[in-house]
Amino acid sequence: MKNILFTLLLALLILPARAQNKLVIHADQGVTTISKHIYGNFAEHLGHCIYGGFWVGEDSPIPNTRGIRNDVVAALKEIKIPNLRWPGGCFADESHRMDGVGPRAERPKMVNTHWGGVVEDNSFGTHEFLDLCEQLGCEPYICGNVGSGSVEEMSKWVEYITFDGESPMANLRKANGREKPWKVTFWGVGNENWGCGGNMTPAFYADLYRRYATYCRNYGENRLFKIAGGANSADYNWTETLMREAGGHMQGLSLHHYTVPGNWGRKGSATQFSEADYLNTIEKTLVMNELLARHSNIMDRFDPQKRVALVPDEWGAWYDVEPGTNPGFLYQQNTIRDAIIAGTNLNIFNNRADRVRVANIAQAINVLQAVLLTNDQKIVRTPTYWVFWLYKAHQDATLLPVALTSARVAPPANANAAPAPFRREQRGVEAINASASRDAAGKIHVTLVNVDPKNEQTLEIEARGTTVKRVNGHALASKSITDHNTFDAPDRVSVKPFDGARLAKGVITVKLPAASVVLLEMD
């Protein structure tokens, strides 16, 4: 007994103190590519996403190219936007896309019943959207109308855009000024068909999906990647039914999940929230990991080869609209909390890149968790934008397996102010989340999120199977979790070079500032 105690004491004295936070990167492993399309954005005819966001028209004093804002294009190119989903959302299933072609003055007008009841004049239509994608150098992701549109309409839209030859639709496209077809890969067959896209049952939609998808043809070299309208958050029955009845006819199945912070149906302010609200929001956003795991498990049963991608093509935070703005426009500010949400979700997607191969944050400009805000001439890059800037290093890189041990952040004592029937136990969250990849040049990139709102976290990183010679990086951090950029102070929150990483004897020790997102680059 004495001997055992002596050995234990000796071990405690000899062994260095074990770091609480430790990340092991298996740098010599990795088989899965992190598709760049995980970093997609979403542009709906909603509020000022399209009108005032992307589109100002050719006669606007705001600098533009064929009506599309130059500052927006430049900003989105900086984050290497890989694809843009359009025209909705709920708008997709009630708009008729042939209304959006031809001379603008002659295009029919409609009421955008979902979003504020405003008049939609269709001045931003098919040609304008595809011009935007060409200016951005990104791939279009078009969502067709199943809810209120016909099979013929969707079929003709595909023909109009992608057919290179003699046909009624191709001839109409040429008459409208575009000789050559566009290349379109991502094609959504409806949106939220369990809700605004027709209130369907999964079995009914699965049948409709098969029918509509049949007539979305592959013309010439163009190959459509057809994405079926997927589940709402934890509706696993939807995924099961779709995979069973229509899995063989699709390349992707979508999933929509928003982070709504309120405890009892209330969303809360985007900028005025307590530390308890913040941690509650983070706990809710982490649900994405469980959702992806469970939907993937169902998909694995029908598709063990993982041929069908899981496509979270609407994700992000949803708060109360900014005071004084149209409730139907979903305009919200964006703080450090949103940066933590974005970094955490993107780490989750990266780590599940074997099944998650396309994703779209909702939305690009002026709507929900926007990457950009615009106001007349002015433009603001949000904290979420800067996260996409940091994470672009992962695009099309090889995912490296990681093993992370992290401290936990306990919820504050007053965590749950909800009335008793709505009270939910808060368990606290892991302080750090991470993902790592190796790019084509052999560089390793690690993205780290320190969720802890108050404390710096020290993390030890060991990269196994390689020798790291240099490490540097960039970080997004600020004094308060409510900090954000405004039109008067557009650069209050932005990325800065990071000098909190030290390399010694092959181990990297990183001091992660409170509530921060950090990118490390190693070679």
Ligand code: AHR
């Ligand atoms: O992104 C806003 C809306 O949220 C979309 O139109 C809809 O698909 C979802 O419910």
